[in-house]
Every structure is written in C-alpha cells, then in structure tokens.
Amino acid sequence: GNSVTQMEGPVTLSEEAFLTINCTYTATGYPSLFWYVQYPGEGLQLLLKATKADDKGSNKGFEATYRKETTSFHLEKGSVQVSDSAVYFCALRANFGNEKLTFGTGTRLTIIP
Amino acid sequence: DAMVIQNPRYQVTQFGKPVTLSCSQTLNHNVMYWYQQKSSQAPKLLFHYYDKDFNNEADTPDNFQSRRPNTSFCFLDIRSPGLGDAAMYLCATSGDRDSQETQYFGPGTRLLVL
Numbered sequence: 001g002n003s004v005t006q007m008e009g010p011v012t013l014s015e016e017a018f019l020t021i022n023c024t025y026t027a028t029g030y031p032s033l034f035w036y037v038q039y040p041g042e043g044l045q046l047l048l049k050a051t052k053a054d055d056k057g058s059n060k061g062f063e064a065t066y067r068k069e070t071t072s073f074h075l076e077k078g079s080v081q082v083s084d085s086a087v088y089f090c091a092l093r094a095n096f097g098n099e100k101l102t103f104g105t106g107t108r109l110t111i112i113p
Numbered sequence: 114d115a116m117v118i119q120n121p122r123y124q125v126t127q128f129g130k131p132v133t134l135s136c137s138q139t140l141n142h143n144v145m146y147w148y149q150q151k152s153s154q155a156p157k158l159l160f161h162y163y164d165k166d167f168n169n170e171a172d173t174p175d176n177f178q179s180r181r182p183n184t185s186f187c188f189l190d191i192r193s194p195g196l197g198d199a200a201m202y203l204c205a206t207s208g209d210r211d212s213q214e215t216q217y218f219g220p221g222t223r224l225l226v227l
Contacts, residue, residue, distance in 0.1 A: 032213050043119075043203050044156070044218040051213040089155060093214075100146070100170070101216055103155035 002027045006090050006104030013080055014112050021075040021107050023064075023090035031092040033057075033066055033073040034101070038087045047075075047088070082111045116140070117219035119204050125225045126194050134189040134222045136204030142217075144210055145187040147179060148203040150221070156203055162187060163210055191224075199226045 007022040025031065032051045036044040048057030050066035050073065057064050064075045073090060090104040118137045126132040136145065144163050148156035160169045162181045176198070178190040191198055201221045207214040 034215070036218075041223075043201075043221040044205075046215055046217070049215060093216075095211070095213075100158040100161070101156075105155050106153075 002031070002092060002094050002102045004090050004092055004102055004104035007107050009087075009106070010108040010110060012110045012112060015082055016079045017111075019075070019077040019080045019084075019109070021088055021090075021109070023073045023075065023104060025071050025073065025090075025092050027071075027092055027094050027102075029095050030068075031094045033064070034091045034093070035062070035064055035073070035075050036089045036091060036103075038089065038106070040086070044089065080109075080111050082113055085109055085111045117204055117206055117217055119202075119219040119222050121222060122220060123223050123225070125227060126191075127227050128196065129193045132191050132194055132224070134191075134202050134204075134224070136187045136189070136219055137185050138204075138206045138217075138219075139185070140206055140208075140217065141184060142206035142208050143184075144207045144214075145181060146205040146207075146216065147177075147187070147189050148205065150201040150203055152200075159189070194224070194226045196226050199224055 003026045034049045035047040037047045048059040050057040053068035055066045062077045087106045087108045089106045091101045120135045146161040147159045150156040159173045181187045203221045204219040205216040207216045
C-alpha cells in the first residue's frame, strides 16, 4: 500500500538556521506529493506541492523537489524564522483509484530566537 | 475569500450524547472529506463525498455518519460519542478526485467528550 515516512521530531533550531525535514514515500504509479503545515490549534494549510518527477514546489522560502529515483520529497528552507514553528506533514495522493491523502506522522519544528 | 468553514471550533459533548459537526465551503468544490486527527497523530480519513456519492473508508466505525444536503455543506454525525472519539475533526475539499488536485482544509473542530 501507499505510505509516507517522515523524519522523526521534534526538531529545534535557532533562528536563521538551515532546515531540512526528510520525507520518503512508497506508492504505485506516479503520486502527487504535498507538504502541509499546521500551526497550533489550527487546521492544515497547504505549503507546497509537486505533481510529477523533478518538479520543485516552493512557497514562503520553503522548497521541495520530487525525486522519483530516491522516492523522496525533502522540505528545505535556507533561513528559518520563529514564525515557522509548527508541525509539518508530508503527504501523497496516489493516482490509481485512491482519492485520499496519505500523511506522514508529522514533524514538530520549534525555532528559538 | 473563498474558504472552508467549520463550526463550531470547539465542541464539548457528553459520553453517548449525539453530536453534529458542520462544514461549509465557498469554493464550489465537488469533493468534501472528513478527517479525524488525534493528538500528535496524522489526520486519518473517515469518508468523503464526491458530489452526492458517499464513500466510506473501510475502517471507519459505524458510529460515524455523514450528510451532504447540497454542494456547500457537509455534516459529521457521531451517534454515540465515546471517550476515544475526542479529537480534532478536519473538513477538506477538492475540485475533483484527481491526484493532482489540492485538498483545502478548514480550521478544524476540536471535540471533547466528557
């Protein structure tokens, strides 16, 4: 079946540090890949997505590249801010008769001033 | 702004007392989803509607039901809430079921069962 494996958290970084959150997936066919962010007490917001191999999604300084050869979709940001503190979920949506998002377990990120 | 709205944001109910959570959308999307998210866990899909067609996940308990009276509204009914049903309930929509379609989430309703 489809699955997403995400970097274990929590992750604590200092402001302006470089961020990488690893995400790998298992799926049949060519899934679409997503990163969602969840701020405390709120629902999920789409951060970025990529729908085919080698696509790069980007938003608010975050980037992730769809790597089919390594089945990965790692999230990166060059300089994090305190306001980036949240839980980040990697997710996939398969394209063979399966409509649901399959989520990773989430990575809690805390940025210290 | 077009959006997904959930009411109420917080809901307290008693053990065994039926409760209904509400979701509305101004995106005119065909598909509406209900997810359950327990503390520190990933969201888990309960069911979805594609237009008027209801699609239940195999492991969703019978205690959970849903109604979609029109395109804009979708309700989650919990017939007899147990303590284990305390969670955040997230409504989401997408334009279609194609894998490339983004799912847009509402802010969630946090349910507390006493």
